[in-house]
Amino acid sequence: xxxxIIVFLFIxxxxxxxxxxxxxxxxxxxxxxxxxxxxxIQTPYIDIWSPKVIEPMIYMGASDRSKNSDIIDTRLLVExxxxxxxxxxxxxxxxxxxxxQGIEVNDNWLVWQDMEISGTQDNIYVMNRKTRETKKVNxxxxxxxxxxxxxxxxxxxxxxxxxxxIDNTIKGSIKRYDCINGKVDVISQLNSIGVHNIHLxxxxxxxxxxxxxxxxxxxxxxxxxxxxxxxxxxSSNAVMHPILVxxxxxxxxxxxxxxxxxxxxxxxxxxxxxxxxxxxxxxxRFNNMIVCNDGLITSLFSIDEDLSITPRKVFSNQADNYExxxxxxxxxxxxxxxxxxxxxxxxxxx
Numbered sequence: 001x002x003x004x005i006i007v008f009l010f011i012x013x014x015x016x017x018x019x020x021x022x023x024x025x026x027x028x029x030x031x032x033x034x035x036x037x038x039x040x041i042q043t044p045y046i047d048i049w050s051p052k053v054i055e056p057m058i059y060m061g062a063s064d065r066s067k068n069s070d071i072i073d074t075r076l077l078v079e080x081x082x083x084x085x086x087x088x089x090x091x092x093x094x095x096x097x098x099x100x101q102g103i104e105v106n107d108n109w110l111v112w113q114d115m116e117i118s119g120t121q122d123n124i125y126v127m128n129r130k131t132r133e134t135k136k137v138n139x140x141x142x143x144x145x146x147x148x149x150x151x152x153x154x155x156x157x158x159x160x161x162x163x164x165x166i167d168n169t170i171k172g173s174i175k176r177y178d179c180i181n182g183k184v185d186v187i188s189q190l191n192s193i194g195v196h197n198i199h200l201x202x203x204x205x206x207x208x209x210x211x212x213x214x215x216x217x218x219x220x221x222x223x224x225x226x227x228x229x230x231x232x233x234x235s236s237n238a239v240m241h242p243i244l245v246x247x248x249x250x251x252x253x254x255x256x257x258x259x260x261x262x263x264x265x266x267x268x269x270x271x272x273x274x275x276x277x278x279x280x281x282x283x284x285r286f287n288n289m290i291v292c293n294d295g296l297i298t299s300l301f302s303i304d305e306d307l308s309i310t311p312r313k314v315f316s317n318q319a320d321n322y323e324x325x326x327x328x329x330x331x332x333x334x335x336x337x338x339x340x341x342x343x344x345x346x347x348x349x350x
Contacts, residue, residue: 033300033312034348035286035330039082044339049074049321050103050112053329053344056083059090059110061100073117074099090127091134104152105129105325109179111137111152124150126157126179137177138184151200151207153224155179158200158207162193170194174209187222188229196240196257203244203285203327210239210251219249219266235264235273246288248303265307274307284324287347291322291330298322298332315345 041058046067051060061074075093077100080086093100095116102113102124110129115122124137137157140148151158156176163172170193173186190197192212201208207222217239219232236253240261243250247268252261253275263276283292289302289312298319301309319334330345 033302035300035313035345036348037343038346039342039344041080041082041342041344042336042338043342046335046339047072047074048333048340048342049099050101051323051331051333051342052103052105052325053331054105054107054325056081057105058082058342058344059103059105059112061103061112071097071117073097074101076100077103077112090132091125094123095121102149104150104157106152106154108155109152109157111150111157113148113150122148124148124157124159124177126177128179135179135182138175149199151202153202153205153207156224158187158202160190160193160198160200160209174200174207187227188220194257196238199241201243201285206244208242208244208249210234210242212238217253219251221268232266232268232271235266235275241283243283243285243290245285245290245303248307250283250290250303263309265303265309267307272307276307276309278309284330285327286324286330287327291324293322319343 045062046065047063049061051058058080060078062076062078063072063074064076065072075098076089077091079088079090093114097117099115099117100112101115104111108129110127111124113122113124121141123139125134126137127134138159138161140161148159148161156178158174158176161172161175162170172190172193174188174190175184176187177184190211197210205224207224209220211218211220215237217234217237219234219242221230234253236255238254238257240252249266249268251264253264254261263278263280264273265276266273280292280294283290286300289300291298291300298315299311300313302312304310319332321334322330322332324330328346332343333340
Protein backbone atom coordinates (compact mmCIF):
# COMPACT_ATOMS: atom_id res chain seq x y z
CA UNK A 1 0.00 0.00 0.00
CA UNK A 2 1.39 3.38 -0.91
CA UNK A 3 0.09 6.89 -0.48
CA UNK A 4 0.69 10.52 -0.73
CA ILE A 5 -1.91 12.29 1.36
CA ILE A 6 -4.82 10.12 0.33
CA VAL A 7 -7.57 7.84 1.50
CA PHE A 8 -8.71 4.34 0.59
CA LEU A 9 -11.89 2.48 0.18
CA PHE A 10 -13.23 -0.51 1.96
CA ILE A 11 -16.54 -2.30 2.15
CA UNK A 12 -16.94 -4.23 5.36
CA UNK A 13 -19.40 -6.95 4.44
CA UNK A 14 -18.23 -10.28 5.69
CA UNK A 15 -15.91 -8.83 8.36
CA UNK A 16 -15.69 -10.79 11.56
CA UNK A 17 -14.73 -8.67 14.56
CA UNK A 18 -13.51 -10.55 17.55
CA UNK A 19 -13.40 -9.13 21.07
CA UNK A 20 -9.96 -10.00 22.32
CA UNK A 21 -9.30 -11.71 25.63
CA UNK A 22 -6.68 -9.64 27.54
CA UNK A 23 -5.11 -12.83 28.90
CA UNK A 24 -4.52 -14.09 25.37
CA UNK A 25 -2.36 -11.10 24.45
CA UNK A 26 1.35 -11.85 24.38
CA UNK A 27 2.72 -8.38 23.68
CA UNK A 28 5.37 -7.14 26.11
CA UNK A 29 3.63 -4.88 28.63
CA UNK A 30 5.46 -2.20 30.60
CA UNK A 31 4.47 -1.50 34.17
CA UNK A 32 1.54 0.93 34.57
CA UNK A 33 0.71 0.87 30.83
CA UNK A 34 -2.76 -0.65 30.64
CA UNK A 35 -3.33 -0.95 26.91
CA UNK A 36 -4.47 -3.98 24.95
CA UNK A 37 -5.81 -5.10 21.60
CA UNK A 38 -9.59 -4.97 22.04
CA UNK A 39 -10.69 -5.85 18.50
CA UNK A 40 -9.28 -7.75 15.55
CA ILE A 41 -11.30 -7.30 12.36
CA GLN A 42 -10.71 -9.04 9.04
CA THR A 43 -11.96 -7.08 6.04
CA PRO A 44 -12.28 -8.19 2.41
CA TYR A 45 -10.94 -4.95 0.94
CA ILE A 46 -7.68 -4.54 -0.90
CA ASP A 47 -7.04 -1.16 0.68
CA ILE A 48 -8.33 1.19 3.38
CA TRP A 49 -7.23 4.58 4.64
CA SER A 50 -7.71 6.97 7.55
CA PRO A 51 -9.69 4.58 9.80
CA LYS A 52 -11.18 6.19 12.91
CA VAL A 53 -13.02 4.60 15.83
CA ILE A 54 -15.85 5.81 18.03
CA GLU A 55 -17.34 2.69 19.55
CA PRO A 56 -19.16 0.78 18.29
CA MET A 57 -18.38 2.33 14.89
CA ILE A 58 -15.36 2.36 12.60
CA TYR A 59 -15.24 4.91 9.78
CA MET A 60 -12.76 4.62 6.92
CA GLY A 61 -12.03 5.19 3.29
CA ALA A 62 -12.14 1.90 1.38
CA SER A 63 -11.34 0.59 -2.10
CA ASP A 64 -13.84 -1.13 -4.36
CA ARG A 65 -11.21 -1.72 -7.07
CA SER A 66 -9.95 -5.20 -7.83
CA LYS A 67 -6.32 -6.19 -7.48
CA ASN A 68 -6.16 -6.28 -11.28
CA SER A 69 -7.18 -2.64 -11.57
CA ASP A 70 -4.62 -0.07 -12.70
CA ILE A 71 -5.98 2.28 -10.01
CA ILE A 72 -6.29 1.34 -6.36
CA ASP A 73 -7.86 4.21 -4.46
CA THR A 74 -10.23 4.63 -1.54
CA ARG A 75 -13.18 6.44 -2.99
CA LEU A 76 -15.85 5.13 -0.61
CA LEU A 77 -16.61 6.32 2.91
CA VAL A 78 -17.67 3.29 4.94
CA GLU A 79 -19.29 2.92 8.34
CA UNK A 80 -18.87 -0.44 10.07
CA UNK A 81 -20.66 -1.43 13.28
CA UNK A 82 -18.35 -3.63 15.36
CA UNK A 83 -21.23 -5.06 17.40
CA UNK A 84 -23.73 -5.85 14.63
CA UNK A 85 -21.14 -6.35 11.83
CA UNK A 86 -23.31 -4.21 9.57
CA UNK A 87 -21.70 -2.05 6.87
CA UNK A 88 -23.05 1.09 5.25
CA UNK A 89 -21.52 3.14 2.46
CA UNK A 90 -22.11 6.73 3.53
CA UNK A 91 -20.50 8.51 0.60
CA UNK A 92 -18.92 7.83 -2.79
CA UNK A 93 -16.37 10.25 -4.20
CA UNK A 94 -17.43 12.63 -6.94
CA UNK A 95 -14.10 11.97 -8.69
CA UNK A 96 -13.35 8.95 -10.87
CA UNK A 97 -10.02 8.40 -9.09
CA UNK A 98 -9.99 9.67 -5.54
CA UNK A 99 -9.20 9.08 -1.91
CA UNK A 100 -11.32 9.64 1.15
CA GLN A 101 -8.97 10.82 3.89
CA GLY A 102 -8.68 13.15 6.87
CA ILE A 103 -11.56 11.39 8.61
CA GLU A 104 -12.49 12.90 11.98
CA VAL A 105 -15.36 11.87 14.25
CA ASN A 106 -16.93 12.80 17.58
CA ASP A 107 -20.30 12.11 19.20
CA ASN A 108 -22.21 14.45 16.88
CA TRP A 109 -20.23 14.89 13.66
CA LEU A 110 -18.32 12.97 11.01
CA VAL A 111 -15.85 14.89 8.83
CA TRP A 112 -13.89 13.72 5.78
CA GLN A 113 -11.92 14.98 2.84
CA ASP A 114 -12.75 13.89 -0.71
CA MET A 115 -9.56 14.36 -2.73
CA GLU A 116 -8.97 13.78 -6.43
CA ILE A 117 -6.06 11.34 -6.57
CA SER A 118 -3.56 13.93 -7.85
CA GLY A 119 -4.36 16.13 -4.87
CA THR A 120 -5.23 19.20 -6.93
CA GLN A 121 -8.97 19.11 -6.16
CA ASP A 122 -10.58 18.34 -2.85
CA ASN A 123 -13.62 19.02 -0.75
CA ILE A 124 -14.28 18.75 2.99
CA TYR A 125 -17.67 17.40 4.09
CA VAL A 126 -19.39 17.17 7.46
CA MET A 127 -22.23 14.80 8.33
CA ASN A 128 -24.62 14.97 11.26
CA ARG A 129 -24.27 11.46 12.69
CA LYS A 130 -27.84 11.44 13.98
CA THR A 131 -29.73 12.82 10.97
CA ARG A 132 -27.20 11.81 8.26
CA GLU A 133 -27.49 15.31 6.79
CA THR A 134 -24.30 16.10 4.85
CA LYS A 135 -22.91 19.53 4.00
CA LYS A 136 -19.91 20.67 1.99
CA VAL A 137 -17.51 22.69 4.14
CA ASN A 138 -15.20 23.95 1.39
CA UNK A 139 -13.92 23.24 -2.12
CA UNK A 140 -10.31 23.66 -3.24
CA UNK A 141 -8.62 23.62 -6.65
CA UNK A 142 -4.85 24.08 -6.71
CA UNK A 143 -1.95 23.63 -9.14
CA UNK A 144 -0.13 21.51 -6.53
CA UNK A 145 -1.36 18.93 -3.99
CA UNK A 146 -3.57 20.61 -1.43
CA UNK A 147 -2.79 20.73 2.30
CA UNK A 148 -6.44 20.98 3.30
CA UNK A 149 -6.60 18.38 6.09
CA UNK A 150 -9.50 18.95 8.53
CA UNK A 151 -9.53 18.92 12.33
CA UNK A 152 -12.79 18.49 14.28
CA UNK A 153 -13.31 20.06 17.71
CA UNK A 154 -16.79 20.04 19.25
CA UNK A 155 -19.11 21.64 16.67
CA UNK A 156 -16.39 23.20 14.50
CA UNK A 157 -14.20 22.05 11.61
CA UNK A 158 -10.79 23.70 11.18
CA UNK A 159 -8.50 23.50 8.18
CA UNK A 160 -5.53 25.16 6.44
CA UNK A 161 -6.36 26.82 3.13
CA UNK A 162 -3.84 28.03 0.55
CA UNK A 163 -4.75 31.42 -0.85
CA UNK A 164 -1.84 32.87 -2.85
CA UNK A 165 1.73 32.28 -4.01
CA ILE A 166 4.17 35.12 -3.29
CA ASP A 167 7.89 34.80 -4.07
CA ASN A 168 7.60 31.00 -4.21
CA THR A 169 5.95 30.93 -0.78
CA ILE A 170 2.41 29.64 -0.32
CA LYS A 171 0.40 31.87 1.99
CA GLY A 172 -3.04 31.29 3.40
CA SER A 173 -5.11 31.04 6.53
CA ILE A 174 -6.66 28.73 9.09
CA LYS A 175 -10.41 28.67 8.73
CA ARG A 176 -13.24 27.48 10.94
CA TYR A 177 -16.61 26.09 9.85
CA ASP A 178 -19.48 26.15 12.36
CA CYS A 179 -21.36 22.86 11.93
CA ILE A 180 -24.48 24.35 13.52
CA ASN A 181 -25.01 27.49 11.45
CA GLY A 182 -22.68 26.89 8.49
CA LYS A 183 -20.68 30.08 8.98
CA VAL A 184 -17.00 30.25 8.01
CA ASP A 185 -14.46 32.56 9.62
CA VAL A 186 -10.68 32.99 9.66
CA ILE A 187 -8.89 32.41 12.97
CA SER A 188 -5.32 33.09 11.80
CA GLN A 189 -3.26 34.04 8.77
CA LEU A 190 -0.29 31.88 7.73
CA ASN A 191 2.98 33.27 6.38
CA SER A 192 4.22 30.00 4.93
CA ILE A 193 2.44 26.73 4.06
CA GLY A 194 4.31 23.58 3.11
CA VAL A 195 4.91 19.94 3.94
CA HIS A 196 6.39 21.07 7.27
CA ASN A 197 3.07 22.37 8.60
CA ILE A 198 0.35 20.68 6.56
CA HIS A 199 -1.78 19.58 9.48
CA LEU A 200 -3.52 21.06 12.48
CA UNK A 201 -2.96 19.19 15.73
CA UNK A 202 -5.77 19.12 18.26
CA UNK A 203 -6.00 18.06 21.88
CA UNK A 204 -9.28 18.59 23.74
CA UNK A 205 -10.21 22.26 23.08
CA UNK A 206 -6.73 23.31 21.93
CA UNK A 207 -5.51 23.64 18.36
CA UNK A 208 -1.77 23.65 17.55
CA UNK A 209 0.08 24.63 14.38
CA UNK A 210 3.44 26.10 13.34
CA UNK A 211 4.37 28.99 11.08
CA UNK A 212 7.47 30.88 9.97
CA UNK A 213 8.35 34.56 9.94
CA UNK A 214 11.68 36.29 9.27
CA UNK A 215 13.49 32.91 9.10
CA UNK A 216 12.21 31.90 12.53
CA UNK A 217 9.63 29.26 13.47
CA UNK A 218 6.80 29.61 15.97
CA UNK A 219 4.23 27.38 17.63
CA UNK A 220 0.68 28.66 17.94
CA UNK A 221 -1.75 27.26 20.52
CA UNK A 222 -5.34 28.37 19.95
CA UNK A 223 -7.98 27.92 22.66
CA UNK A 224 -11.22 27.18 20.81
CA UNK A 225 -13.36 28.07 23.85
CA UNK A 226 -12.27 31.72 24.09
CA UNK A 227 -10.23 32.46 20.97
CA UNK A 228 -7.00 33.10 22.93
CA UNK A 229 -3.83 32.44 20.93
CA UNK A 230 -0.44 31.79 22.56
CA UNK A 231 2.72 32.16 20.46
CA UNK A 232 5.92 30.29 21.34
CA UNK A 233 9.21 30.69 19.46
CA UNK A 234 10.72 27.33 18.57
CA SER A 235 14.28 26.37 19.56
CA SER A 236 15.24 26.02 15.89
CA ASN A 237 14.50 27.86 12.67
CA ALA A 238 12.63 25.00 10.97
CA VAL A 239 9.79 23.04 12.58
CA MET A 240 7.88 20.01 11.32
CA HIS A 241 4.82 18.07 12.57
CA PRO A 242 4.21 19.50 16.06
CA ILE A 243 1.76 17.69 18.34
CA LEU A 244 0.32 18.66 21.72
CA VAL A 245 0.64 16.12 24.54
CA UNK A 246 -0.56 17.48 27.87
CA UNK A 247 1.80 20.34 28.78
CA UNK A 248 4.33 19.37 26.10
CA UNK A 249 4.88 20.17 22.44
CA UNK A 250 6.55 17.35 20.51
CA UNK A 251 8.04 18.27 17.15
CA UNK A 252 10.87 17.80 14.68
CA UNK A 253 13.25 20.77 14.46
CA UNK A 254 16.31 21.74 12.39
CA UNK A 255 18.27 24.79 11.30
CA UNK A 256 16.45 24.63 7.96
CA UNK A 257 14.11 22.24 6.16
CA UNK A 258 16.88 20.82 3.96
CA UNK A 259 18.57 19.29 7.02
CA UNK A 260 17.59 16.19 8.95
CA UNK A 261 15.15 17.14 11.69
CA UNK A 262 15.67 16.07 15.31
CA UNK A 263 13.02 15.30 17.91
CA UNK A 264 12.44 18.14 20.37
CA UNK A 265 10.23 18.27 23.46
CA UNK A 266 9.11 21.64 24.82
CA UNK A 267 7.53 22.11 28.27
CA UNK A 268 4.87 24.79 27.92
CA UNK A 269 4.80 25.57 31.67
CA UNK A 270 8.54 25.76 32.36
CA UNK A 271 9.47 26.95 28.83
CA UNK A 272 12.29 24.39 28.78
CA UNK A 273 13.22 22.51 25.62
CA UNK A 274 15.30 19.39 25.01
CA UNK A 275 16.64 17.67 21.92
CA UNK A 276 16.19 13.88 21.89
CA UNK A 277 18.57 11.79 19.80
CA UNK A 278 16.13 8.92 19.39
CA UNK A 279 15.11 8.33 15.75
CA UNK A 280 11.37 8.04 15.16
CA UNK A 281 9.36 8.07 11.97
CA UNK A 282 6.01 9.70 12.61
CA UNK A 283 4.25 10.06 15.95
CA UNK A 284 0.81 10.60 17.43
CA ARG A 285 -0.64 11.45 20.83
CA PHE A 286 -2.10 8.57 22.82
CA ASN A 287 -3.50 9.71 26.18
CA ASN A 288 -0.52 11.59 27.69
CA MET A 289 2.07 9.55 25.81
CA ILE A 290 3.26 9.31 22.22
CA VAL A 291 3.03 6.36 19.85
CA CYS A 292 5.65 6.33 17.14
CA ASN A 293 7.64 4.22 14.73
CA ASP A 294 11.44 4.01 14.52
CA GLY A 295 11.35 2.58 11.02
CA LEU A 296 11.09 -1.02 12.22
CA ILE A 297 8.72 -1.27 15.18
CA THR A 298 5.90 0.79 16.66
CA SER A 299 6.20 1.65 20.34
CA LEU A 300 4.53 3.69 23.05
CA PHE A 301 6.68 6.25 24.89
CA SER A 302 6.11 8.24 28.07
CA ILE A 303 7.48 11.77 28.52
CA ASP A 304 9.77 12.14 31.53
CA GLU A 305 10.27 15.19 33.74
CA ASP A 306 13.72 15.79 32.22
CA LEU A 307 12.04 15.93 28.77
CA SER A 308 13.43 12.59 27.65
CA ILE A 309 11.18 9.79 26.40
CA THR A 310 11.01 6.24 27.75
CA PRO A 311 9.67 3.22 25.83
CA ARG A 312 6.68 1.74 27.65
CA LYS A 313 5.30 -0.82 25.22
CA VAL A 314 6.25 -2.50 21.96
CA PHE A 315 3.31 -3.54 19.79
CA SER A 316 3.45 -7.06 18.39
CA ASN A 317 0.86 -6.34 15.67
CA GLN A 318 3.26 -4.42 13.47
CA ALA A 319 1.79 -2.93 10.29
CA ASP A 320 2.75 -0.56 7.52
CA ASN A 321 0.06 1.90 8.57
CA TYR A 322 -1.53 3.03 11.79
CA GLU A 323 -3.80 5.82 12.98
CA UNK A 324 -4.84 7.23 16.35
CA UNK A 325 -8.39 8.39 17.08
CA UNK A 326 -8.80 11.28 19.53
CA UNK A 327 -5.78 10.06 21.48
CA UNK A 328 -7.86 7.09 22.66
CA UNK A 329 -7.57 4.31 20.04
CA UNK A 330 -4.56 3.05 18.10
CA UNK A 331 -5.55 1.36 14.85
CA UNK A 332 -3.07 -0.85 12.98
CA UNK A 333 -3.98 -2.16 9.54
CA UNK A 334 -2.18 -4.25 6.99
CA UNK A 335 -2.75 -6.47 3.97
CA UNK A 336 -3.10 -10.25 4.25
CA UNK A 337 -4.39 -13.00 1.96
CA UNK A 338 -8.03 -12.13 2.73
CA UNK A 339 -7.85 -8.37 2.37
CA UNK A 340 -7.01 -5.86 5.10
CA UNK A 341 -6.86 -6.83 8.77
CA UNK A 342 -7.41 -4.21 11.48
CA UNK A 343 -6.16 -4.29 15.08
CA UNK A 344 -7.67 -1.78 17.51
CA UNK A 345 -5.87 -0.99 20.76
CA UNK A 346 -7.23 1.00 23.70
CA UNK A 347 -6.55 1.63 27.34
CA UNK A 348 -8.17 -0.80 29.77
CA UNK A 349 -9.56 2.25 31.55
CA UNK A 350 -11.62 3.35 28.49
